[in-house]
Every structure is written in C-alpha cells, then in structure tokens.
Amino acid sequence: MMTEGEFLAALRTLPLHPGSRDLRDDCALIEIGEETLVFNHDLMAEDTHFRREADLADVAWKLVALNLSDLASKGAKPIGILLGHALGGNDQRFVEGLREVLTTYDVPLMGGDTIAATGASTFSLTAIGRATSRPVPSRSAAVPGHSVFVTGTVGRAMLGFEGFDEHLEAFNRPRPRLEEGIALAPLVGGMMDVSDGLLLDVFRMAKASNTSIAIEASAVPVADPDRASECMRWGDDYELLFTLPSGAALPVAATMIGTVEERGRAPLLLDGNAVSDPEGLGYQHG
Amino acid sequence: MMTEGEFLAALRTLPLHPGSRDLRDDCALIEIGEETLVFNHDLMAEDTHFRREADLADVAWKLVALNLSDLASKGAKPIGILLGHALGGNDQRFVEGLREVLTTYDVPLMGGDTIAATGASTFSLTAIGRATSRPVPSRSAAVPGHSVFVTGTVGRAMLGFEGFDEHLEAFNRPRPRLEEGIALAPLVGGMMDVSDGLLLDVFRMAKASNTSIAIEASAVPVADPDRASECMRWGDDYELLFTLPSGAALPVAATMIGTVEERGRAPLLLDGNAVSDPEGLGYQHG
Structure with a gap:
C-alpha cells in the first residue's frame, strides 16, 4: 500500500495529457477549438468521507458540490455531470439530494454507471465545465506583491x-x-x-x-x-x-x-x- | 434499496443533459463547435467485478479497457482518462497495469482523485473521446433489413x-x-x-x-x-x-x-x- 503522495508520484511516470498539468492541479483541461473544457473527478467513500448513518441526500449534494467547487476555482460554468453510484443504501434519498443540488445550480445529469457493491459504499462524480476566461486560473499563478x-x-x-x-x-x-x-x-x-x-x-x-x-x-x-x-x-x-x-x-x-x-x-x-x-x-x- | 432499473427510472426524473440520450445509451455526448466529445464513466468494485485476490494490474487494465470499449462502440478516438483510485491494495501493481493499458492504446492520464478507503475497494474511470463520424453510432439505430x-x-x-x-x-x-x-x-x-x-x-x-x-x-x-x-x-x-x-x-x-x-x-x-x-x-x- 502506498501513501497518496507515493501514488501520485507513480502516476506521474505514466503517459500524461498536457491538460493534466502534471497532476498538480485540481482539474484537467482540454482545448477544443475555441473552447477550454474543465474536468474534475472526485470520489466519496463511506467511513472516509461520510458516516454510515449520514443522510444520502446530503452525500449526493456534497458529492456534486465539491466537484462544482473545483470548477468554480477555474471560473468554469458547469455543463453536466457523470455519476458512479453503488446501490445498496437509501438510493431514493440519494436521488432526492441529487435533484436538489442539480436544480439549485442548474446542472444536468449526463450519464454514468450504477453498480451493486458489497460493504461500504463509494460514489464517484465527474463534473464537466466550460472555462469562461483564459488563461484558466490555477493554484500555481500567485504573484509576489499580490x-x-x-x-x-x-x-x-x-x-x-x-x-x-x-x-x-x-x-x-x-x-x-x-x-x-x-x-x-x-x-x-x-x-x-x-x-x-x-x-x-x-x-x-x-x-x-x-x-x-x-x-x-x-x-x-x-x-x-x-x-x-x-x-x-x-x-x-x-x-x-x-x-x-x-x-x-x-x-x-x-x-x-x-x-x-x-x-x-x-x-x-x-x-x-x-x-x-x-x-x-x-x-x-x- | 432500489434495483438498477428503479434507480435509472428515478434518475430520469432529474434534469438531464440532451447528450445523456435519456440515460439509455452507454455514453454521453457534448457538441463543442465542430466536435462531438464522447464520455463514458464506469466503476469496478471488489467482490462485484473482481475477486479480492485479483492482480490489481489486471483490474487497472480492465477498468480502462471496458471504458475504452464503450468509446469504441461510438467510433470515438480516446483523448484521455480521469481515474478515481482507492488506496489500500497493491497500488504499485495497479499503476503497472495502468501503464500497460495506457501505453498499448496510446491514451494519456488527465487527472482524477485518490482516496483512502476502508473495506472493499472501488475504482472509477471516466474516458473521454472525440467522435470520428457523425451521427455518432448508437444502440437505438438498428434498421430493419440490416x-x-x-x-x-x-x-x-x-x-x-x-x-x-x-x-x-x-x-x-x-x-x-x-x-x-x-x-x-x-x-x-x-x-x-x-x-x-x-x-x-x-x-x-x-x-x-x-x-x-x-x-x-x-x-x-x-x-x-x-x-x-x-x-x-x-x-x-x-x-x-x-x-x-x-x-x-x-x-x-x-x-x-x-x-x-x-x-x-x-x-x-x-x-x-x-x-x-x-x-x-x-x-x-x-
């Protein structure tokens, strides 16, 4: 088992897309014609990110919100999300939370995957946005004097x-x-x-x-x-x-x-x- | 707990992106200028999709391959992948399998998320591709006489x-x-x-x-x-x-x-x- 730092170092030895920013930023970028698309992918796991007794409506909200927060840090306007869902908890509550967050931020569902899993649940989300300003902001652009x-x-x-x-x-x-x-x-x-x-x-x-x-x-x-x-x-x-x-x-x-x-x-x-x-x-x- | 069919039916009551194809196809599409991007997102969970004793190099290969297979069914050329990884197994072997599949298919890593999780591992992957032909093929276009x-x-x-x-x-x-x-x-x-x-x-x-x-x-x-x-x-x-x-x-x-x-x-x-x-x-x- 590796630490997160060791794992990231190992991933950096793989073929990387230029828009990965060497895996040192929160989002990946793809330039398509005149547009820059911004991607973020985060997981939430039971026990690590939420408690077993958590309301899955809150978990769904938070899963979307934390991915949108990364888009926000890039000044990106959301286009849609892809959801990976492990069935087995209160799936109805999950859908209700998803409805609330998607409606609040006017973000549509694009697709994803649903699995039956055993044990602690893990949910995944990919948020896709469109940059509104270029260069796209990054954590590596702080300027002395600012x-x-x-x-x-x-x-x-x-x-x-x-x-x-x-x-x-x-x-x-x-x-x-x-x-x-x-x-x-x-x-x-x-x-x-x-x-x-x-x-x-x-x-x-x-x-x-x-x-x-x-x-x-x-x-x-x-x-x-x-x-x-x-x-x-x-x-x-x-x-x-x-x-x-x-x-x-x-x-x-x-x-x-x-x-x-x-x-x-x-x-x-x-x-x-x-x-x-x-x-x-x-x-x-x- | 819902079945997959019930869960999908519930998701269809949410705000959907037109490129979701009503969640009835394997991939989501986004039109950007002259291009159509194709997205696929799949999870693999221990016990459900692979055995605990599986070589994680094989699991990484398969996770990428099954997402690329969905892109293949759309005639899409891969642009890159986003990976969600739960640390805790033989992470080194996972990276090795990832290297082999990404090199074999000339697909770069764009980003993702790494978490520490307890219990059975779940891995997620989003594959992003570019359609090479339009209309993009779909499962709903079989024609009588074909x-x-x-x-x-x-x-x-x-x-x-x-x-x-x-x-x-x-x-x-x-x-x-x-x-x-x-x-x-x-x-x-x-x-x-x-x-x-x-x-x-x-x-x-x-x-x-x-x-x-x-x-x-x-x-x-x-x-x-x-x-x-x-x-x-x-x-x-x-x-x-x-x-x-x-x-x-x-x-x-x-x-x-x-x-x-x-x-x-x-x-x-x-x-x-x-x-x-x-x-x-x-x-x-x-």
Whole structure:
C-alpha cells in the first residue's frame, strides 16, 4: 500500500495529457477549438468521507458540490455531470439530494454507471465545465506583491461536523462559489478552492507558485474565534482562496488575509513564522 | 434499496443533459463547435467485478479497457482518462497495469482523485473521446433489413474466469475494439459493445431501436461449442455488436449472426422463438 503522495508520484511516470498539468492541479483541461473544457473527478467513500448513518441526500449534494467547487476555482460554468453510484443504501434519498443540488445550480445529469457493491459504499462524480476566461486560473499563478483573499468564513464545516445546529448546513450542504469564481477568473493571479484546510491550501498555492505567502492569522475570518487555529486547519469549507494585485477592486465579498512574497525561507509565513513542513496544517490523505 | 432499473427510472426524473440520450445509451455526448466529445464513466468494485485476490494490474487494465470499449462502440478516438483510485491494495501493481493499458492504446492520464478507503475497494474511470463520424453510432439505430454482426468470439471471458489458461487473457485483459469501431462508425445502423452477454445486448439493441432482431444461434462464434448457450449469455467479452445494410462489405473481421426485422412479437427471435423477457439472457445488475 502506498501513501497518496507515493501514488501520485507513480502516476506521474505514466503517459500524461498536457491538460493534466502534471497532476498538480485540481482539474484537467482540454482545448477544443475555441473552447477550454474543465474536468474534475472526485470520489466519496463511506467511513472516509461520510458516516454510515449520514443522510444520502446530503452525500449526493456534497458529492456534486465539491466537484462544482473545483470548477468554480477555474471560473468554469458547469455543463453536466457523470455519476458512479453503488446501490445498496437509501438510493431514493440519494436521488432526492441529487435533484436538489442539480436544480439549485442548474446542472444536468449526463450519464454514468450504477453498480451493486458489497460493504461500504463509494460514489464517484465527474463534473464537466466550460472555462469562461483564459488563461484558466490555477493554484500555481500567485504573484509576489499580490494580496491574498478568502471568501466566506472557515471552520463552519468543522462546527457542523461536530453537531452545532447553525453550522450543520455548512458541513452537509456546502455551496460551491460558482458565481464568485466566474467573476474572479479574469482578474486573479492564483486561485483554488479550500478543501483540505485553509493553511494547508495556502501552503500548497505558495509552493505551486514558487512564492511565499504571508498570512496574518488575526485577519482570517473564522467561525469560532476561540478555536481559530482549528478553523484554519480543518477543511471541508469549499471557499475560494485567491490573489489579486494590491489595491485592486474586489468583485466579490471576500477578506484579505495576507500577501504573496518572493519565495523566502518557506512557502508559508504564519504571523511572521516560517512554516516549511505542511504536517499539521490541514487534512492530508493516506 | 432500489434495483438498477428503479434507480435509472428515478434518475430520469432529474434534469438531464440532451447528450445523456435519456440515460439509455452507454455514453454521453457534448457538441463543442465542430466536435462531438464522447464520455463514458464506469466503476469496478471488489467482490462485484473482481475477486479480492485479483492482480490489481489486471483490474487497472480492465477498468480502462471496458471504458475504452464503450468509446469504441461510438467510433470515438480516446483523448484521455480521469481515474478515481482507492488506496489500500497493491497500488504499485495497479499503476503497472495502468501503464500497460495506457501505453498499448496510446491514451494519456488527465487527472482524477485518490482516496483512502476502508473495506472493499472501488475504482472509477471516466474516458473521454472525440467522435470520428457523425451521427455518432448508437444502440437505438438498428434498421430493419440490416444484417447483424459481432466481432471476435463470445464466451472467452467466461472460460477465462473459470481458469482455462488459454482464455485467462480474455477475462483479465480484454481488448477494446477501438480501430474496428472507428472503421465501422460511418457505415453502421446500430452499434454497441457486448458487455453483459450477447443475447441480452441484442435484446437491448432491438428494444432501443424498436425493431426485432432474429439471431441464429448456430451462427454465433462461441469459444466452446458444447456450451454455446452459456457463451452467448455470460458477458464480459467487449466485442462489438453492429448492423450493416444487407450485402454491404465488411470493413473489419466479424461474423454475421442474424438480421434486423420490423418489430414483431418480441425484441429477440432466437432460432425463430420469440423472447420477450430479458431474464436469463445475460448479466443484469441489482
């Protein structure tokens, strides 16, 4: 058994499509004539991503939403989804959640596969979108001198997971920032969605862009100020993290949390302290 | 819990993309400018699609091959694949099998997702291709008067599954008929790949095309003539089933096994006997 990092390194030795961006970005791109199509593929597995007793309507919503969130980070407008579904749970509830999320975001179902599986359920989803702006934003395009922003508030999904009523929705039914992503795409330097924890994703953006990013912890909008450190690390928030030239007008509601600098001692500077090890900054698989 | 048929019926009440073909075909289509892109998404789950002791190199090969087989049935040339991988088995062997199949068919990896999952593994794959001929072939376009053909020999995967050495390869490493599909696409009436058993897939083509298809069992090329009935029903062969105008020249090696007729008493006529219930004709999920 490999870790996720080892597995990705092994995959990088395979024949790769140029639109794979060396498997270092969240989405794959295909240029077709004048268009750029954007693809994202994510799995959700029982026990790993949702609890056995979860309402499958929430699982279906979240599966679609987290894929759409990746499209949002590319400023892409969704075209449709392909679904891989393992029968065996409350399939009716799954379809109901799917109906709600597809209707809310006006995204049609294109096809997929249905299987009978044993044991813990796994669901897969491919979201297909059309880029609205080129170059398509990427996590590797943060520019020294840019300011760093995040939409919304981080830590809400954590509190929802823990059972706080007013945050349940944030955990169960995250809302992909599709409109914000489209508004931001022509303006940003780097952009990505925050899925594994804000600080870890900042670290990754800085590393991919070969810059350092300085974050002021006190500036980060957190759902519970007494647990700010956890809120910045827990993940599952699906907000957008992006950079804009200093002083640029913000086209969407967002909070400035730091600045991009020339690459210094470490990818992340947290309140002035260099952080060169991503361990402990967020959720890492495998 | 729903059956696959009930689940599909429920999905058909959701917002559908016009390229979904009402979820009645194997692939979804998107028109982009002058191009038609073809998408297929399939899952493979431990216990359902492969045995726990299977070599994951074979599983990776088959996962890619069965998705490419669907592209073949559309006469599509592959552009790339997105992979969803659950870590935890012999991930190194999985990568090796992936390398072999991607190299053999000159298909690049575009991206995907890697998760840590508990229990039985599930893998997902989305194959993306470009149609080489329009209209794109479909299972619903069989034309009365056409002759019906199948490539290769059916039943080899069954014998491979049972452990017969000379057929192991057919079960573990099926070969998608990509070149044949591209050669046939401009000429055929109906076309589909044979995945769930020849007779069941003939039944489905006839039903989708609102025709009857008469099959002569003695004409069907089977791997073991003493078990012809099983060979025609077991599935997993990934041959192409297609129709051509009577007397047309065959551009690929294939065997004529029957004729398309105006819709009569039943979708399938097997040696003259009307079969209106698909039960027992092949492998049906759920």
